[in-house]
Amino acid sequence: MSVTTKPAKRLKRRRRVRAKVIGTATRPRISTFRSNRGIFGQLIDDEAGRTLAAVAWTEADLRGLKPLEQATAAGKLLAERAKAAGIDRAVFDRGGYQYHGRVKAFCEGCREGGLAV
Secondary structure (H helix, E strand, O other): OOOHHHHHHHHHHHHHHHHHOOOOOOOOOOEEEOOOEEEEEEEOOOOOEEEEEEEEEEOOOOOOOOOHHHHHHHHHHHHHHHHHHHOOOOOOEOOOOOOOOHHHHHHHHHOOOOOOO
16 A cells, blocks of 8 residues: 655646646746745746746745735736736646645736736
8 A cells, every 4th residue: 555645736736737828929828836944936828838927925025924915915016027028828737736725826816917817
């Protein structure tokens, strides 16, 4: 009997989601990574294999905030950068995480910033 670890289970969920969610130049994929300390997000064009915009919790504007506030602010910041790159629509990739808490706050921040997700 093999015991599946938590990261291995997340990787399996992540691969299942990625099989269905594909980013294009007109509608890139918002990739999300949640660590214990913060949240990261990228706009990715999978066809070209390019990152169009990115945001990390280590940036000065986000560093001192509480986790949920940080996630919402990061989403808004990513939406601003997407607008500057000429992107107004995207598809959300939750990265194997449950759509809850910081991941949900990040996505809602993107929507509040004006990105159609």
